[in-house]
Amino acid sequence: MSFSDDLVQWYQSNKRQLPWRDTHDAYVIWLSEIILQQTRVEQGLPYFYSFLEKYPDVSSFAAASEDDILKLWQGLGYYSRGRNMLKTARMVQADYGGIFPEAYDQLIKLKGIGEYTASAISSFAANEPKAVVDGNVYRVLARYFGINEPINSPKGIKIFQSAANELLDKHRPGIHNQAMMEFGAMLCRPKNPACNICPVSEGCYAFANNAVNLLPVKLNKIKIRERYFNYFLVADEHTLVMNRRGDKDIWANMYDLPLIETDTLLPPDGLLALPQLKALFGDDIKIDEIFPVIKHVLTHQRLFVRFIKLQHHHIELKEQWFITDRNNLKKLALPKVIFIFLKNIFNL
DNA sequence: AAAACGGGGAT
DNA sequence: ATCCCAGTTTT
Numbered sequence: 001m002s003f004s005d006d007l008v009q010w011y012q013s014n015k016r017q018l019p020w021r022d023t024h025d026a027y028v029i030w031l032s033e034i035i036l037q038q039t040r041v042e043q044g045l046p047y048f049y050s051f052l053e054k055y056p057d058v059s060s061f062a063a064a065s066e067d068d069i070l071k072l073w074q075g076l077g078y079y080s081r082g083r084n085m086l087k088t089a090r091m092v093q094a095d096y097g098g099i100f101p102e103a104y105d106q107l108i109k110l111k112g113i114g115e116y117t118a119s120a121i122s123s124f125a126a127n128e129p130k131a132v133v134d135g136n137v138y139r140v141l142a143r144y145f146g147i148n149e150p151i152n153s154p155k156g157i158k159i160f161q162s163a164a165n166e167l168l169d170k171h172r173p174g175i176h177n178q179a180m181m182e183f184g185a186m187l188c189r190p191k192n193p194a195c196n197i198c199p200v201s202e203g204c205y206a207f208a209n210n211a212v213n214l215l216p217v218k219l220n221k222i223k224i225r226e227r228y229f230n231y232f233l234v235a236d237e238h239t240l241v242m243n244r245r246g247d248k249d250i251w252a253n254m255y256d257l258p259l260i261e262t263d264t265l266l267p268p269d270g271l272l273a274l275p276q277l278k279a280l281f282g283d284d285i286k287i288d289e290i291f292p293v294i295k296h297v298l299t300h301q302r303l304f305v306r307f308i309k310l311q312h313h314h315i316e317l318k319e320q321w322f323i324t325d326r327n328n329l330k331k332l333a334l335p336k337v338i339f340i341f342l343k344n345i346f347n348l
Numbered sequence: 349a350a351a352a353c354g355g356g357g358a359t
Numbered sequence: 360a361t362c363c364c365a366g367t368t369t370t
Contacts, residue, residue: 036365043356077354080368114367134365154349181365190363191359222351250353298354336355351370
């Protein structure tokens with residue numbers, strides 16, 4: 001019995017039942033793989049269902065608008081995944097007649113599909129012998145073979161890909177890949193791995209050398225930027241002023257409120273200089289209510305978000321601002337922190 | 349080669 | 360708090 005055989009055997013009797021397993025539809029597999037990038041299965045599952053229901057095939061996906069896709073993606077994060085999916089769906093519709101490709105060399109050219117995802121789709125859908133290397137596989141390989149090269153160094157990435165390629169069972173690459181990942185997710189976990197019931201502990205370097213908690217090695221302490229967002233609620237009975245975000249910063253092409261970003265800690269009294277507000281909104285405004293600062297944590301940024309309700313009779317709309325009915329909010333893709341605020345304010 | 353890109357769960 | 364999740368793109 002080889003390492004792969006042992007894992008596959010374990011996989012077949014211990015795998016979770018997941019809706020994207022046991023299909024060979026490349027479109028469905030693609031949908032699941034993009035959703036699951038940097039996302040836990042439990043978090044992605046409801047999105048997978050809603051996307052599949054609304055867009056049962058690539059043609060219907062390609063016909064959607066970016067606003068539609070981002071709205072359905074709302075809350076999942078890494079929104080470029082959604083925007084790239086739309087580009088890819090349209091490319092598949094135009095260049096492949098709506099037939100989702102299954103070949104690695106074609107997949108790798110599509111937006112949002114990198115080495116991992118191209119390997120996953122091609123091996124799951126068509127049994128193409130491409131080895132996946134995701135976070136699970138890095139961990140399994142590092143521990144089992146005692147590889148101490150950092151998993152996120154350029155050298156490490158090549159070493160792990162080579163190791164995965166060598167290990168791949170060319171006769172059943174799809175199930176081999178799934179078994180590697182499921183094993184990493186369920187037994188060979190980052191913390192408290194289940195070495196006591198591990199089917200391959202006997203040949204495991206880390207288990208034999210008491211190095212399970214030392215591997216894999218990862219470097220790069222990401223640095224976190226602090227930002228201070230002052231959002232302004234300009235609303236009447238039925239409508240409010242919204243802002244369409246640009247395509248560079250976080251939450252690209254999504255919708256929030258008129259914003260003043262400051263580069264220092266917010267003043268304790270919560271007051272921005274009134275002249276600054278008048279310069280932005282016009283003279284006819286007054287601060288109505290200042291809400292407590294909300295700390296919103298992202299991977300690379302810590303946001304200190306403060307909402308300020310303004311009284312107004314007339315305001316001047318800036319370039320990316322527009323007035324919309326409250327009822328239209330259900331159609332706009334909102335960042336989590338904006339969504340929560342508006343939901344609470346308007347009892348949505 | 350680094351940095352950027354969300355949000356949430358486990359420890 | 361820290362890590363990391365079925366990673367990819369941009370700088």
